[in-house]
Each structure stands twice: as C-alpha cells, then as structure tokens.
Amino acid sequence: MHIVDGALSTPVVVAGAALAAGGIALGLRRLDMDRMPAAGVLSATFFVASLIHVPIGPSSVHLIMNGLAGIVLGWVAFPALFVGLVLQAVFFGFGGLTVLGVNTVTIALPAVLAALACRRGVTHPDARVAAVWGGLAGALSIALTTAAVALVLTLSGEAFVPAARLVFVAHLPVMAIEGLLTAAAVFLIHRVRPDLLGLFTRPAVAGEGA
Amino acid sequence: MSDLLNGHAAAGGAAGAGPRALDPRARIVAVVSFAVTVVALTTFGALGAALGLALGAMAWARLPAGPTLKRVAVMDGFIVLMILMLPFTVPGQPLFTLWGLTASLDGVLRALEIALKANAIVLMMLALAGTMDAVTLGHALSRLGLPDGLVHLLLFTVRYIAVLGDEYGRLRTAMRARAFRPRNSHHTYRAFGYLVGMLLVRALERSERILEAMKCRGFDGRLHLLDALRFRRADALFAGLWGLTLAALAWIEVAHGAAF
Incomplete structure (x- = not known):
C-alpha cells in the first residue's frame, strides 16, 4: 500500500507531510529516557514483522500490523512507523521520498485512532475479551488505512477513483487476517506481559519494576 | 536481502568509490532536491533525462544493475495496478479499446509520467542514500x-x-x-x-x-554521536555540479514545454 512519488498532487503531499510532522512530534513527546530503548526495539520488531509473509488463498501477503503497533506504542507509533518507512524507502526502494509524510499518515494515524477506540477493551481483565477488541483494532486500522489511501488518491484526481475503490476491496481479506493475527497477539501478550499493552499510554516517566 | 538484516554495515563496494566518498549530508540533500525537482517536472524530455541521470548514478555508485533494477521492479509491482487502470479512467482522446473499455492517450501519458518519476527517484535514492550504512544515515540526518x-x-x-x-x-x-x-x-x-x-x-x-x-554505562538519555563528517572540496564540487544538473533539468522542461 505504499504510494510512490509522482502520483499525488502537491497540496496532498504537503498536507501529508505537515500531518506526519505533527503526529511524530506528539509521539516524540512521550519518549523519555526510560522508554527510548523499548521504543527502538519494538520499532525494530514491527519492521521485522512487516517482512513476514502469511498465506492467503493461493498467494501470500506481508503483514502490516499497524493496529498492534497502535495498541502497543500509542502515539509513539507515528515516529516508529516513520522510521520504518524511511529505512524501507532508502534501503529497499519501497515507497518514495516526497510521499514519506503521506505514507506515514496513512499507516500511523489509523493505528493510533483504532487503538484509542479499542483502548478500554484491550486492557480488559479477561484475556479473551481483550483479544476480541485487539482483533477489532487490527482489522479497523487496516480498513482505515485503505480508506485513507483511497482518500489520498481521490483527492489527487478523479481518475484514481476506480483504483482507490479496488484498493479497498482487495484489502478486505487482509483486514480479516490482520484482525485474527492481532487478536492472537493481544491474547498472548495479555497472558505473558500485560504491562506491554499500556507501556506508552502512561504520560510521565515510569519507574522500572524488574 | 539488505544489510539491515544481516547486521553488518557498509552496503558493499569500496568505501572510497563514487558517491561513497562524498559527505553523506551532501548526498541526502542531493537526493531530496532531486526528488522535489523531478516530482515537479511534466515534460517527457525532462523526465527521460532524470531517469537517465538516475541510471547514471546507479552505474557511478557501482550498484549491480540486475538486483538493483529488480528491487525497483518490486516497487513497480505496488503501482502496476494503478498504472494499468489510468489509461481507462483519464478522459481524453481514445487510443485503443480493450474488452470494451477505451484507453485514452492522456491516460497512457499520465501513467507513463508517474512511472518515470517514481523509478527515477527510487533509483537515485538507492544510488546516493542507499549506499551509506544506516548508522551513517542517522548521523547525517542528525547533522541536518x-x-x-x-x-x-x-x-x-x-x-x-x-x-x-x-x-x-x-x-x-x-x-x-x-x-x-x-x-x-x-x-x-x-x-x-x-x-x-x-x-x-x-x-x-x-x-x-x-x-x-x-x-x-552512564546513559543519561542522550546518545553522543561521534563522527567525522566533513564537507570537503570534492563535496563542494559535487554540490555545484548537482545544482547545475537540476538547473539543466529545469531548462529541458521549459524548452520542451515551449516546443509543445
């Protein structure tokens, strides 16, 4: 779902960059000394996760897991996913340079919004309930991401509307899969390290327990 | 795959060859200015020249042509759908008909324009920025x-x-x-x-x-970046030539536009 250079109109590119800068600034404000290593290592984890391919029908898709990133990282998902996109663009040639801002917003903003919407459910004492809400957040963030990509394309020109619609429909199975995976991941984290689910939602400096 | 996953730095090739000898900051600024310029271009003469420049940079950086172009082709895979649909969705002079759908000349040109821009920028990025190791990229971005x-x-x-x-x-x-x-x-x-x-x-x-x-080990929330980034005469020369190159692209754009 990377958008490439040259496809979008200038106002869309500029607005995307401004929004991304705002989100990144919000995320950076939550990064204190104690949580910087955790943010970096988790950001690396989501980078690695995005290289995992899972089977879907006769083909396979790579994971995005932005819903889970939103649940675990909160607003820090913005700078973390931005870093991932920069590395992918520069070293893998995926995506583009002028569209980095737009790509960051279309991936990170849905992640943050979906996680905020499902925040209560994900931290529910019952792991099963939490898993259902996690799955919802995972599917919702992919739905919002494809909708955002479609919107960005549509804003750049009427000619993109059919392509935008197709992008959305083509991602319906991806939503289902990401939802299932996120639900399972939240279930496991809930059982093993529940504090991971609220690590970056605490605003102040958090003392280390262990 | 990339060196990012192997854990060792320096993306191949001799450290002192081609763009690798230049200040990373100069290379980053060069790529960004190239991308902004190319995105603004509209004529095929200028876009062709930009793609030529990017291919030249790839050769200059001694990137292996096969794997590099394959990587760019992967990126093209992301957009191929959009590119293929554009001829049929942009209104304009009909060019050919496929399965009852009419492709317009304007649509084909628009698709070609996007493909040229995207490929030129990605190639230039891989040649100038992708050839530095990731830690150097971080240091250079910090200095910028x-x-x-x-x-x-x-x-x-x-x-x-x-x-x-x-x-x-x-x-x-x-x-x-x-x-x-x-x-x-x-x-x-x-x-x-x-x-x-x-x-x-x-x-x-x-x-x-x-x-x-x-x-x-005394971590107080700051990483002290120790590096020896220096802007040398070769970098100034590169920057000057780069400015001239971008100006030449703009000139082709204007001259070509006038001829249309």
Whole structure:
C-alpha cells in the first residue's frame, strides 16, 4: 500500500507531510529516557514483522500490523512507523521520498485512532475479551488505512477513483487476517506481559519494576 | 536481502568509490532536491533525462544493475495496478479499446509520467542514500537538523532490526521443529499472531536489559554521536555540479514545454 512519488498532487503531499510532522512530534513527546530503548526495539520488531509473509488463498501477503503497533506504542507509533518507512524507502526502494509524510499518515494515524477506540477493551481483565477488541483494532486500522489511501488518491484526481475503490476491496481479506493475527497477539501478550499493552499510554516517566 | 538484516554495515563496494566518498549530508540533500525537482517536472524530455541521470548514478555508485533494477521492479509491482487502470479512467482522446473499455492517450501519458518519476527517484535514492550504512544515515540526518528523539529512535531501530530478525528466525525454527506448515487455516493465523506477540514480548524483555546495561554505562538519555563528517572540496564540487544538473533539468522542461 505504499504510494510512490509522482502520483499525488502537491497540496496532498504537503498536507501529508505537515500531518506526519505533527503526529511524530506528539509521539516524540512521550519518549523519555526510560522508554527510548523499548521504543527502538519494538520499532525494530514491527519492521521485522512487516517482512513476514502469511498465506492467503493461493498467494501470500506481508503483514502490516499497524493496529498492534497502535495498541502497543500509542502515539509513539507515528515516529516508529516513520522510521520504518524511511529505512524501507532508502534501503529497499519501497515507497518514495516526497510521499514519506503521506505514507506515514496513512499507516500511523489509523493505528493510533483504532487503538484509542479499542483502548478500554484491550486492557480488559479477561484475556479473551481483550483479544476480541485487539482483533477489532487490527482489522479497523487496516480498513482505515485503505480508506485513507483511497482518500489520498481521490483527492489527487478523479481518475484514481476506480483504483482507490479496488484498493479497498482487495484489502478486505487482509483486514480479516490482520484482525485474527492481532487478536492472537493481544491474547498472548495479555497472558505473558500485560504491562506491554499500556507501556506508552502512561504520560510521565515510569519507574522500572524488574 | 539488505544489510539491515544481516547486521553488518557498509552496503558493499569500496568505501572510497563514487558517491561513497562524498559527505553523506551532501548526498541526502542531493537526493531530496532531486526528488522535489523531478516530482515537479511534466515534460517527457525532462523526465527521460532524470531517469537517465538516475541510471547514471546507479552505474557511478557501482550498484549491480540486475538486483538493483529488480528491487525497483518490486516497487513497480505496488503501482502496476494503478498504472494499468489510468489509461481507462483519464478522459481524453481514445487510443485503443480493450474488452470494451477505451484507453485514452492522456491516460497512457499520465501513467507513463508517474512511472518515470517514481523509478527515477527510487533509483537515485538507492544510488546516493542507499549506499551509506544506516548508522551513517542517522548521523547525517542528525547533522541536518532532524530532532534528537527521532534520530535516537532511528539508531535504536537500526541496531536491533538484525537482532530481532535473528529472534524471529529462532521462533520460526522452533515452529518448524513442531512440524508447523503455513496454510490457509485459522490455526496458521493464530500461530502467526502468537509469533508476533512473542516477538514483541521478547523485544520488551531485551529492551529492559539494554536499558539497564546502558544505565550502568552512564546513559543519561542522550546518545553522543561521534563522527567525522566533513564537507570537503570534492563535496563542494559535487554540490555545484548537482545544482547545475537540476538547473539543466529545469531548462529541458521549459524548452520542451515551449516546443509543445
């Protein structure tokens, strides 16, 4: 779902960059000394996760897991996913340079919004309930991401509307899969390290327990 | 795959050859200015010249043509759908008809324009920026004014991608040892979900050890970036030539536009 250079109109590119800068600034404000290593290592984890391919029908898709990133990282998902996109663009040639801002917003903003919407459910004492809400957040963030990509394309020109619609429909199975995976991941984290689910939602400096 | 995953720096080739000899900051500014210029171009003469320049840069950086172009082709795979649909959705002079759908000349030209821009910029990026190691990229971005927090996050991420990649490899090996084979089943998706969850848990536990180890060594929230980035005469020459090149692209654009 990377958008490439040259496809979008200038106002869309500029607005995307401004929004991304705002989100990144919000995320950076939550990064204190104690949580910087955790943010970096988790950001690396989501980078690695995005290289995992899972089977879907006769083909396979790579994971995005932005819903889970939103649940675990909160607003820090913005700078973390931005870093991932920069590395992918520069070293893998995926995506583009002028569209980095737009790509960051279309991936990170849905992640943050979906996680905020499902925040209560994900931290529910019952792991099963939490898993259902996690799955919802995972599917919702992919739905919002494809909708955002479609919107960005549509804003750049009427000619993109059919392509935008197709992008959305083509991602319906991806939503289902990401939802299932996120639900399972939240279930496991809930059982093993529940504090991971609220690590970056605490605003102040958090003392280390262990 | 990339050096990011192998964990060792320096993306191939002699350190002193081609663009690798230049100041990373100059290379980053060059790529960004190139991208902004190319995105603004509209004539095929100028876009062709830009793609030519990018191919030239690829040769200058001594990137192996096959794997590099294959990587660019992967990116094209992302947009191929959009590119293929454009001729049929942009209104204009009909060019040909396929399955009852009419492709317009304007649509074909628009699709070609996007493809040229995207490929030229990605190639230039791989040639000038992709040839530095990721840590150098972080240092250079820091010197160019990127906020400290973002640079630190980038450096941490770069440092641990290979480590977490290995962790992922171990978990996959453990799954294979239990005869796990991915297929289209609920079981597969749940197993992959647990895999990602476990990866995150292990990442968190590792980060706690990292923080403690760093605190023992006097970490106070700042990473002191030690580097020897120097803007030399060769970099000034490069910057000057680069400015002239971009001006030439703009000139082709204007001259070509007038001829239309």
